[in-house]
Amino acid sequence: MEKKIKRVYLLAALLFIISIFLPSLSFASSNSYEVSSPVLNIRSEPSNNASLVGQFTKGDTVNAFDEQHGWIQTYYGGEPVWIAKHHLISTGNSDQEQTAAETETVDTSSEEATAEPVAETTEEVTVAADSIYVRSGPDTSDTIISYAYKGDSFDVHSTSGDWLEISLDGGETGWIASWLTTDGNVNEEETTEDAAPTVEAAQTQSSSSGSLSGYNIVIDPGHGGKDPGAIGLNNVQEKDVVTSTADHVVQHLEEAGANVIMTRSSDYFVSLDERVQMSNKNNTDAFISLHYDSFSAVPVSGVTTYYNSDSDTGLADSLNSTLASTVPLPSKGTKQANYKVLAETDAPSVLIELGYITNPNDLTTVQSADYQSSAGRAITNGLINYLNN
Ligand SMILES: [Zn+2]
Known part of the structure; x- marks a missing residue:
């Protein structure tokens, strides 16, 4: 009791x-x-x-x-x-969505009223270069946390030397180089330092001949930074296998003459919106997102090619076919899915899950340079077939 x-x-x-x-x-x-x-x-x-x-x-x-x-x-x-x-x-x-929604529903004229004092009290800056890095601190050695593009405007919080601290979505802040903004008055030649890579920059690096010559391909290595993606056996993180795979894929594409744009080139966080933006701001011929799968049941294995709209089935079929004949894991075929990076990119786009890091055999296979290179070869040949038809 x-x-x-x-x-x-x-x-x-x-x-x-x-x-x-x-x-x-x-x-x-x-x-x-x-x-x-x-x-x-x-x-x-x-x-x-x-x-x-x-x-x-x-x-x-x-x-x-x-x-x-x-x-x-x-x-x-x-x-x-x-x-x-x-x-x-x-x-x-x-929290922010709620307050944003509230101000919207209360009265639309109050929006202008609340926007004005902000503009008066804070200095604003506009990006002048095509695309620039947003960093965690005021130095080119600080981590890249985001990107900004020509015409984007930000409120300036503080300055440090030639660097400006700007406010980002979600209440965070980041640093950009002032010489890449409309306020910067450094001469033309110096303005390329800390500019993010663009199609023009990639073009000068890649060969002018080859079956993918003249094509702009966006390679989107999934996850990165604070987002590890799937956690596989032995605590292997999806983002790490994806990063090294992307390097192999890019190497094969550049050998075929493609201009390659990567949405991230090492282990840092890039939002889905930024990935979409990078593709849409460039004249992209194909967008390919690279991932590895996870599943609670260990026996699941294989490669899946996802597409969003019917107009992307050509690219998906072509890549699925070369993957099935090139890589040593079973093909699970093509599937329709409403992933943001597929739905919002203007270019033909696919998301490839290149194997299950929760399956012991798949994991050992996909971690090898041989596998990652064969995936690169398959993707390159699939793109050649698709773009030259
Ligand atoms: Zn993923």
């Missing part, structure tokens, strides 16, 4: 604590995501071995309260649960 009462008190106290912390958490510090895969397993712990609690489906939105090794903690039926971050699309900070 006494025990029972104690338990009731304990439960009441717990509920009280939750009721205090939950609302403040959900409005102050949560990031929202949209589920982009057809189904997403909900688990009790951040592990593929943890018990299955339920499933989200494509288009569901979730708020993230914690993140661990590629897993996002959210709530499901009032219980804390975990979902794999892989293929969740960030829709930003829910």
Whole structure:
């Protein structure tokens, strides 16, 4: 009897604590995501071995309260649960979305009223170069955290030497070189330092002959930086296998004469919007996103080529066919999927899952230079077949 009462008190106290912390958490510090895969397993712990609690489906939105090794903690039926971050699309900070939505619905004229004082009190800067790096600090050795493009305007928070601290989406700040903005008055020749690579820059590097000569190909290595992608066996992170694979793919494409633009060239974070923008701001002939798959059941294996719209089936079929005949993993064929980088890129686009890092055989295979090089050869030949037809 006494025990029972104690338990009731304990439960009441717990509920009280939750009721205090939950609302403040959900409005102050949560990031929202949209589920982009057809189904997403909900688990009790951040592990593929943890018990299955339920499933989200494509288009569901979730708020993230914690993140661990590629897993996002959210709530499901009032219980804390975990979902794999892989293929969740960030829709930003829910706190900001809420206030933005509120001002929009209250009165549209108030928007102008609130925008004006901001412009008056803060200096604004406009990007003058075609595309530039946004860095974590005021130096070319600082990490690239984002990109900015000609005509983009930002509020300036502070300055350090020739560098400007600007505000980015989501309340973060980053640094850009002032000599690449309209305020910069350094001479033309110096203005290329710290400019991000563009098609023009790539053109001078690649050979002018070859079957892909004159074609602009965007290679999009999935994930990177704070986003590890899928976590495979032995804690192998998808972003790392993707990074080295992309290098092999680019090498084969450049040997065939293509102008290659990479959405990231080492291990740093690039948002899906920026990836789309990089493709759409260039005269892109094909956009190819590279990924590795994960699945809770170990035996799943093989390569899948995803496309979004019917107009992309030609590119998907061509790449699926050369992959199936070139790489030593089984082909799972082409599949339609509504991934953001496919839906919003103007160029013909595909997303290739080059094997399962949760499958021991696939993992050993895809980590080899031989495999990554054969994937590069297959993608290059698939593009040659597609673009020259
Ligand atoms: Zn991925």
